[in-house]
Structure formats: structure tokens, C-alpha cells
Amino acid sequence: MLSKFKLNQLYFKDTQFANLMTRRIFNVLLIANPYDAFMLEDDGRIDEKIFNEYTSLSLRYPPRFTQVSTCEEALTQLASISFDLIICMPGTGDNDSFDVTRYIKSLYEQIPMVILTPFSHGITKRIANEDLSxxxxxxCWLGNTDLLVSIIKLIEDKMNLEHDVNEVGVQLILLVEDGIRFYSSILPNLYKFVLKQSQEFSTEALNAHQRTLRMRGRPKIVLARTYEEAFGIYEKYKNNILGVITDVRFPRMERGEKDGLAGIKLCAAIRKEDPFVPLIxxxxxxDNVAYAAKYDxxxxxxxxxxxDVDLRRIVSDNFGFGDFIFRNPDTLEEIARVxxxxxxxxxxxxxxxxxFLYHISRNHISRWLYSRAMFPVAEFLRPITWNSLQDVDAHRRIIFEAIVKYRKMKNQGVVAVFKRDRFDRYSNFARIGDGSLGGKGRGLAFIDNLVKHHPEFEEFENARVAIPKTIVLCTDVFDEFMDTNNLYQIALSDVNDDVILRYFLKSKLPDRLVEDFFTFFDVVKSPIAVRSSSLLEDSHYQPFAGIYNTYMIPYLDDKYEMLRMLSDAIKGVYASVYFRD
Structure with missing residues (x-):
């Protein structure tokens, strides 16, 4: 059965997170009378507020806001700046603000427009009679800038949805709700939760650049306000839905009015197609709680x-966020957590x-991987259901092999930041410190990257094309060693090489390296070469290779003896920087 899946030929392509969320909102035009604009924030510092929201969630590219209060000002701004979104706050007094925005929309059809209203009875009545198409x-403005972040993210999600789903299989959460006041409070809550989660799973990335890119793979949130819109979205994206959150009473177009059980009918239609997708x-x-039990x-x-607390908890438990919890199928007690x-x-x-059977037969593992933006493994495991492979041990092996392949692929061709809990036999290349890698380090990283992009290297029988496991101590570690031990004076003097070496060997490497080296010894069960990687090495215009010393140390069972030899070898390489030749 396993050969059917050809695990040995399984090749995961890396997810190109840089291709996701390419359409952004950079400029927002806010049309509001001065008082409303001031209300939006006690002192009108909306840019700063949004900037702080963005940075607290590790988001980049916060949008710029331009505030105007009349139609003429708006048209002047629109003529000179290209805006990606227009937010209009109709005041309570004048009735023409809807007409103003309609007029602007007729001139700039391509720019999405959003109405933001203070919540009051008068406004609700007025909206009921307006054409909002x-x-x-x-x-509904409830006095919280979180809402502005969610409006921007909701529209960005909508703009990028189709492309990102087709590109890598990004997941979406479908929210079905027609009550303006309700979705105005649910969305900020939901976005905050999803963005915080994506901050957490982005720690699986191997360096800071990958971490910010990885957040682009977070699940999107899509808002539907009628039965037809909701079911249309479900039908189109049913293979990429993490979960559905639905109201019960909302409009059905065919009836032209609200249907008191539209949400229940939606659940029934979805359950017909997918018995396991989480529904809320x-x-x-x-009384509707009875229906919930019926449709699981x-x-x-x-x-x-x-x-809002209930919503966050249930989304976290059911949509694959947070830790993965293995449960006892009879009591639902927690057995293990990863x-x-x-x-x-x-x-x-x-x-x-x-x-194990309980979780795989309900797609829990692939859903967890999807919510953490691990698309290649999730896509591979999803079709391998209990029905297609009725063998628990084979299933365990398939998942294990898929994870191994994925982790090897993720580690290859990337300069990872060395982390003790993360460095293991699948790690290839890691750096300690933030300085430069030097020429030899850079060359090895480059070769590692080349091997990654050529899957044909995998095809040789009994042979592996790979670089040795490599750790680079970056140049800032060298600078710190020189400074804390006051070595520059002796290093730059005219004394013999032996004297310099003696001073260096007596000095002390930074303490934090000790644990890192022990982790390295646990993983590498072979002799270790300690080489210099100078900034000038491998530069095209002046060969500099072979000027510094290289040391080999054997692999021993006595880790403290290995630590002593490794430290001496590093100090020896550092000392050779200042030798005569």
C-alpha cells in the first residue's frame, strides 16, 4: 500500500509565501466631517493608532490615511493620489453624504467604498431606506480602531482570495452574518485571534525574513451576508475551508426576505458535502441549540x-489553531499535546x-497543518483518508515520512538561526550570531541552495548529494571574543605567532556557546572540521583561501573533552587571523 504513494519519490516544493497577499491597501481616503473624524479617535492620530496595531501584530505596510470633509476636497485628493479604499462616515445631520459617496463611486468605480456609521437608532432607520449597492x-463604528484594521484586512483578503487559494491552497474561514452591528464586533475579534495565531506559527520559520513572509499564509476571513453568497463561496472553495461560522436568520435572495432558518439550511447543505468541516x-x-447537535x-x-471569549475558544479548539491535542475518542480527555x-x-x-484513528478519520491533522500554513504536507495528507488506507501503522508511517521530507526540504538552502530546541538531524545549515557568514560559509549556503532547487539529485541510487552539517559563528561572535578578552593589543603587536596563539587559547569564548555546542554534538556523530570563513575569502578579485588554519577534531563519547578541543580549535582559527602570513 505504501508503495502506491511512492513516498521515496515524494518531492515537496517549497511554498512561495512572497507570492501571497500581493494586492495591498496602501492609501485610504476618509470622508468625514471634522467632528466625526475627531471622534474616530480622541485626538485625530489615526495613522499612529493603526501603525501601533500593525506593529503589535507583526504586520508590515500600515496604510496611510488622508482625511477630508467635503466632496470637493475628496475629488481634489482623488485626482492627485491613487487611493485603494474610501471610508465614508455619514454624519447624523446631513442627508447628502450618501449622495456624495454615490457620486464619487460613479467616477471611481474600481475603488472599494465602505460606510462607517456611528451606532444609533436614527442611523439604523436611515440605512434601511438607502440603496447601499x-x-x-x-x-458600525463602536469606537475601536481594531475595526479599521479588520476592514482593511477583510478587503485585502477579498482581493487576494482567489489567487492565494489557487497558488498554494491558503485556507479561509467563512463568516455568514447580515447584522451590521454583529459583524462589526465579531470581525475585529476574529482577526485579532487569527493574526495572533499566525504570529505564533510563524516561529516555525527558520529566520526573521521567513517569519514575516510566512504570516502571509494565514487563513483568510470571508464575510457573506446572504444564503446564496455563502453557499456560492462554500461551493467554490470547499476544499480550502477551515471552518464556517454562521448566523441562523439572514436573507435568501430567492425569497427576497429574511429566512428564519437560513443558517440551519446552510449547515444541512454543507454537511451533505462534508461530514467533518467544523461548523459554528x-x-x-x-432554541436553535437543538439544531447544532443535529449537524454536529x-x-x-x-x-x-x-x-467573544466563547467564539475565540471554539474557533481555537475546532479550526486547527493552537497546539494539536490528541484526545481519547470516548471521553475526549487530552492524551497528548504537540x-x-x-x-x-x-x-x-x-x-x-x-x-490516532479518531483524528485521522476527521482530517484533524491536515487541518492543523493547513492552519499553520504548512501547505505541501497538508495537501499531500488530506486525500489519504481512513477510507482509502485502512491501516493505522501504515498511516503513521506515511505521516512520519511526509513530515521528515518536509522538514528536510524546509531546512535545505536556508541559513537558519541556530536554536537549541530546533537543531536536529534534519538541520543543514545554521548560524550563531547576526554578523556576516564570510566567504566559505556563504559558498556552502549557496551550494545547499543549488541542491535544493534540483530535485534530480534525489534520483541517484545509494548516494546523497548534500553539504555537511554546518554551523557558522558569525563575525559578531568574533568581535565579542576580541573585545571581552582585550585581545587587540597583543594581536596587533609584533610578537611571534606562538605568543599570540598562547594568549588566544587562555581567553574565554562567550558562555552561551557551550549549550549550543553540546546540542551540535548530540546531532553530529562524526569528526568535525573547524575552518575559517573570512570576509575576503572567495572574493573574485583577490584569492584569499588557505591563509587561515583549519583544525580537525575527532568524535568522542566524552562531550567535555570535545568541548575543550572545539573551543581550542575556534580560538586557534581566530588567532591565525593575526599570524605573520
Whole structure:
């Protein structure tokens, strides 16, 4: 059965996170009378507020806001700056603000427009009679700048949805809700949660650049306000839905009015196609809890004081966020918990068969991988269901092999930041410190990258094309060693090489390296070469190779003896920088 999946020929392509979320909102035009604009924030510092929101969530590219209060000012700005979004706050007094925005929309059809209204009875009544078709969304301003971040993210998600799903299989959360006030409070809550989660899973990335890119793979949130819109989105993206959160009473176009059970009918239609996709029903009518049990959905009471807390908890438990928890299928008690891919790999064969079976037959593992933006493994494991492969041990092996392949691929061709809990037999190349790698280090990293991009190297029988496991101590470690031990005076004097070497060997390397070296010894069970990698080495215009000393140390069972030899070898290389030749 295993050969059917040709695990040995399985080749994961790396996800190009840089190709995701390419369409952004950079410039926002805010049309509001001065008082409303001031209300939006006690002292009008909306840019700063949004900037702080963005940085706290590790987001980049916060948008710039331009505020105007009349139609003429708006048209002047639109003529000179290209805006990506227009937010309009209709005041309570004048009735023409809707007409103003409609007029602007007729001139600039391509720019999405959003209405942001203060919440009051008068406004609600007025909105009921207005034609809102020119506007993308209507939101209710409850005095919180989180809402502005969610409006921007919601529209960015919509702009990038189709491309990102087709590109790598990004997942989406479908929110079905027509109550303006409700979705205006649910969305900020949901976005904050999803963005915080993506901050956490981005720590699986191997360096800072990868971490920010990886956040682009977070699940998107899509808002639907009618039955037809919701089911249309479900049908189009059903293979990429992490979960559905639905209200019960909302419009059905064919009836032209609200249907008191539209959400229940939506759940029934979805369950017909997918017995396992997580569903959450929210309703202010508590009798609807009976339907939730029928369609295996979670229920949230909209009247509850802690509705937002309930929502976060249920989304976290059911949509594959957070730690993966193996449960006893009968009691649902927690048996084991894993935080990352490495822990999942280590525990796979120890989880009791019935618990393992419970999770794989419900797609839990692939959903967890999807929510953490590990698309290649998730895509591979998803079609291998219990029905297609009725053998628990074979299943464990497939998942284990897939994780190993994926981790090897992720580690190849990347200069990872060395982390003790992360460096293992699948790690290839890591750096300690933030300085430069030097020529030889850079050359090895380059070769590693070349090998990664040529899967044909995998095809040789009984041979592996790879670089040796490499750790680079960056130049800042060298600078620190020189400074803390006051070595420059002796190093730059005219004394013999032996004297310089003696001084260097007596000096002390930074303490934090000791644990790092022990981790390295645990992984590398072979002799170690200690080589210099100078900044001038391998430069095209002046060969500089072979000027510094290289030391070999044997692999011993006595780790402290190895530590002593390794430290001496490093100090010896450092000393040779200042030798005569």
C-alpha cells in the first residue's frame, strides 16, 4: 500500500509565501466631517493608532490615511493620489453624504467604498431606506480602531482570495452574518485571534525574513451576508475551508426576505458535502441549540456577555489553531499535546491507535497543518483518508515520512538561526550570531541552495548529494571574543605567532556557546572540521583561501573533552587571523 504513494519519490516544493497577499491597501481616503473624524479617535492620530496595531501584530505596510470633509476636497485628493479604499462616515445631520459617496463611486468605480456609521437608532432607520449597492460593506463604528484594521484586512483578503487559494491552497474561514452591528464586533475579534495565531506559527520559520513572509499564509476571513453568497463561496472553495461560522436568520435572495432558518439550511447543505468541516452556529434564539447537535456544530449564544471569549475558544479548539491535542475518542480527555511539527513527529508512534484513528478519520491533522500554513504536507495528507488506507501503522508511517521530507526540504538552502530546541538531524545549515557568514560559509549556503532547487539529485541510487552539517559563528561572535578578552593589543603587536596563539587559547569564548555546542554534538556523530570563513575569502578579485588554519577534531563519547578541543580549535582559527602570513 505504501508503495502506491511512492513516498521515496515524494518531492515537496517549497511554498512561495512572497507570492501571497500581493494586492495591498496602501492609501485610504476618509470622508468625514471634522467632528466625526475627531471622534474616530480622541485626538485625530489615526495613522499612529493603526501603525501601533500593525506593529503589535507583526504586520508590515500600515496604510496611510488622508482625511477630508467635503466632496470637493475628496475629488481634489482623488485626482492627485491613487487611493485603494474610501471610508465614508455619514454624519447624523446631513442627508447628502450618501449622495456624495454615490457620486464619487460613479467616477471611481474600481475603488472599494465602505460606510462607517456611528451606532444609533436614527442611523439604523436611515440605512434601511438607502440603496447601499455601491458600497462594499457597511460597518458600525463602536469606537475601536481594531475595526479599521479588520476592514482593511477583510478587503485585502477579498482581493487576494482567489489567487492565494489557487497558488498554494491558503485556507479561509467563512463568516455568514447580515447584522451590521454583529459583524462589526465579531470581525475585529476574529482577526485579532487569527493574526495572533499566525504570529505564533510563524516561529516555525527558520529566520526573521521567513517569519514575516510566512504570516502571509494565514487563513483568510470571508464575510457573506446572504444564503446564496455563502453557499456560492462554500461551493467554490470547499476544499480550502477551515471552518464556517454562521448566523441562523439572514436573507435568501430567492425569497427576497429574511429566512428564519437560513443558517440551519446552510449547515444541512454543507454537511451533505462534508461530514467533518467544523461548523459554528451563533444565534440570539437559544432554541436553535437543538439544531447544532443535529449537524454536529458548536453553538454560541449571541446574548451571552462573554460571546467573544466563547467564539475565540471554539474557533481555537475546532479550526486547527493552537497546539494539536490528541484526545481519547470516548471521553475526549487530552492524551497528548504537540506544539510544532518536530513534536508531532516524535510522538506519532506513541499515540494510542484509537485516538490516532479518531483524528485521522476527521482530517484533524491536515487541518492543523493547513492552519499553520504548512501547505505541501497538508495537501499531500488530506486525500489519504481512513477510507482509502485502512491501516493505522501504515498511516503513521506515511505521516512520519511526509513530515521528515518536509522538514528536510524546509531546512535545505536556508541559513537558519541556530536554536537549541530546533537543531536536529534534519538541520543543514545554521548560524550563531547576526554578523556576516564570510566567504566559505556563504559558498556552502549557496551550494545547499543549488541542491535544493534540483530535485534530480534525489534520483541517484545509494548516494546523497548534500553539504555537511554546518554551523557558522558569525563575525559578531568574533568581535565579542576580541573585545571581552582585550585581545587587540597583543594581536596587533609584533610578537611571534606562538605568543599570540598562547594568549588566544587562555581567553574565554562567550558562555552561551557551550549549550549550543553540546546540542551540535548530540546531532553530529562524526569528526568535525573547524575552518575559517573570512570576509575576503572567495572574493573574485583577490584569492584569499588557505591563509587561515583549519583544525580537525575527532568524535568522542566524552562531550567535555570535545568541548575543550572545539573551543581550542575556534580560538586557534581566530588567532591565525593575526599570524605573520
Amino acid at each position: 455601491p458600497f462594499e460593506y457597511v460597518f 452556529i451563533q444565534s440570539s434564539e437559544s 456544530a458548536a453553538f454560541i449564544d449571541k446574548n451571552s456577555k462573554k460571546m 506544539k510544532n511539527l518536530k513534536e508531532l513527529q516524535n510522538i506519532l508512534f506513541a499515540v494510542p491507535a484509537e485516538s
